[in-house]
Amino acid sequence: MTTAVYPGxxxxxxxxxxxxxxxxTRQFDRVIVAVAGVSMKATSMFDIGERMQMxxxxxxxxxxxxxxxxxxDRMLVDYCRKHDxxxxxxxxxxxxxxxxEFQMALTNRKLAPEIETLFMMPNENYSYVTASMIRExxxxxxxxxxxxxxxxxxxxxxxxxxxxxxxxxxxxxxxANAGAFDR
Numbered sequence: 110m111t112t113a114v115y116p117g118x119x120x121x122x123x124x125x126x127x128x129x130x131x132x133x134t135r136q137f138d139r140v141i142v143a144v145a146g147v148s149m150k151a152t153s154m155f156d157i158g159e160r161m162q163m164x165x166x167x168x169x170x171x172x173x174x175x176x177x178x179x180x181x182d183r184m185l186v187d188y189c190r191k192h193d194x195x196x197x198x199x200x201x202x203x204x205x206x207x208x209x210e211f212q213m214a215l216t217n218r219k220l221a222p223e224i225e226t227l228f229m230m231p232n233e234n235y236s237y238v239t240a241s242m243i244r245e246x247x248x249x250x251x252x253x254x255x256x257x258x259x260x261x262x263x264x265x266x267x268x269x270x271x272x273x274x275x276x277x278x279x280x281x282x283x284x285a286n287a288g289a290f291d292r
Contacts, residue, residue, distance in 0.1 A: 125235035143181035166260035186221035
């Protein structure tokens with residue numbers, strides 16, 4: 110049985126992420142979506158539990174059966190060794206992703222030569238979509254439904270209801286977009 114791990118923060122999961130998950134499940138018997146518990150990103154929106162729940166809901170809604178969702182709570186190569194995984198799937202959207210991903214792949218290869226990194230590009234319709242872009246659109250009260258799966262849309266709406274202080278004010282309005290998420 111061939112298993113691959115697709116690690117990331119998924120804060121939140123985008124259509125590009127989901128596209129890579131779908132396509133990975135056609136290449137491997139089992140795919141572990143490893144949601145990073147610790148992020149170097151200062152702008153995270155959801156905690157690890159919420160991110161794992163969103164991924165789980167999206168996978169269920171898609172009817173994908175050969176995916177496991179887990180918490181990535183250690184260095185990736187240590188996680189792979191613990192779970193006997195030999196392939197890491199990473200997404201490359203644009204050229205600027207390549208430098209970072211290339212450095213990480215080479216570092217991981219030095220640490221664990223038995224683990225290979227497979228780079229995949231998302232469908233071109235989603236190549237420009239980033240989780241940070243989704244977070245910003247959400248905070249401005251914009252519609253993210255064409256960029257994220259339905260389950261993620263629901264979580265984004267609920268997040269903004271729970272955190273009205275996160276709304277970014279419209280220029281000149283003097284008030285936050287408090288009603289933008291009452292749909």
